[in-house]
Amino acid sequence: MTSEFTPSRIEQLPIGRGAGPAAGLPPVLAYGEMARAWGTEQERIRVDPSSPYDPIADLYDSWSRSVVEDVAFYLEEARAAGGPVVELGVGTGRIALPIARAGIPVVGVDSSERMLEVCRRRAARMGVEDCLDLRLGDLRHPPVDSTTSLVLCPFRSYLHLPTDADRRTALEAARRLLEPGGRFVFDVFAPAPDDIAETNGRWLEREPEIYERADWDANARSFTLRVRGPAAETAMELAWTSPEEWRRLLEETGFEVLACYGWFDRRPYEGGEDTIWVSRRPPA
Numbered sequence: 001m002t003s004e005f006t007p008s009r010i011e012q013l014p015i016g017r018g019a020g021p022a023a024g025l026p027p028v029l030a031y032g033e034m035a036r037a038w039g040t041e042q043e044r045i046r047v048d049p050s051s052p053y054d055p056i057a058d059l060y061d062s063w064s065r066s067v068v069e070d071v072a073f074y075l076e077e078a079r080a081a082g083g084p085v086v087e088l089g090v091g092t093g094r095i096a097l098p099i100a101r102a103g104i105p106v107v108g109v110d111s112s113e114r115m116l117e118v119c120r121r122r123a124a125r126m127g128v129e130d131c132l133d134l135r136l137g138d139l140r141h142p143p144v145d146s147t148t149s150l151v152l153c154p155f156r157s158y159l160h161l162p163t164d165a166d167r168r169t170a171l172e173a174a175r176r177l178l179e180p181g182g183r184f185v186f187d188v189f190a191p192a193p194d195d196i197a198e199t200n201g202r203w204l205e206r207e208p209e210i211y212e213r214a215d216w217d218a219n220a221r222s223f224t225l226r227v228r229g230p231a232a233e234t235a236m237e238l239a240w241t242s243p244e245e246w247r248r249l250l251e252e253t254g255f256e257v258l259a260c261y262g263w264f265d266r267r268p269y270e271g272g273e274d275t276i277w278v279s280r281r282p283p284a
Helices: 032-042 071-081 096-101 113-126 164-176 193-199 243-252
Strands: 085-088 106-110 132-136 148-153 178-189 204-207 210-217 222-229 232-239 256-261 274-280
Touching (some): 071 096, 071 148, 096 106, 106 113, 113 132, 164 243, 243 256, 243 274
Parallel strands (some): 106 132, 148 178
Antiparallel strands (some): 256 274
């Protein structure tokens, strides 16, 4: 490792703070800078430029192991809908597998083939592979032709959409997947100034031997998230927008907003970083 990672320079990630991983679907990032930083010690690492999640697919479950607060929420939404469910940004199945285990079919879309491979292996071990239909695709153009009563996009995946045009395209795509009256549920965040100040440019230990760093650009409302583990590394570009703008985009793309929560316990949003949106395609 570089000298930057001596024990005296490592800090513990505060619980519930920092950028956190965002499952599934990226435009982008070059890995060259990080590869150079690691040097020849890391030359054995396979870096596939097709998705920034590919290099950390086997690390992802360890990286996100503490993120459990949303699982029961999305499972409750799936049970209420009855299935099948389309999950955008399915990743390694953190949300999809509990839904499948409940006997509810899931069509999962992700832009990382290696993340999908991990999801398939996990589904096979759990004996729920028959409830999963995994497809390689993008948030803006998910490869799903049929309609359903519920579309999910968990774990801040829409932060991979850099502009309002991209967000609008993705929302329109999600609406097309819904039957009239079908619900669309997703969560995003907008960082607080103190969160940015506390974490900007600092390597933090999120889980044992797994470090992440957020380099924030508050003016552009974007950040670069870097992740390192014992044998993998990656970086990705993420962007946020305000709750008011999310509401506007939902309404402009034909959704009816049913609720905006401030956390997964369904408390009403009254300010803060996280928003959980429950919307629907209006009934015919």
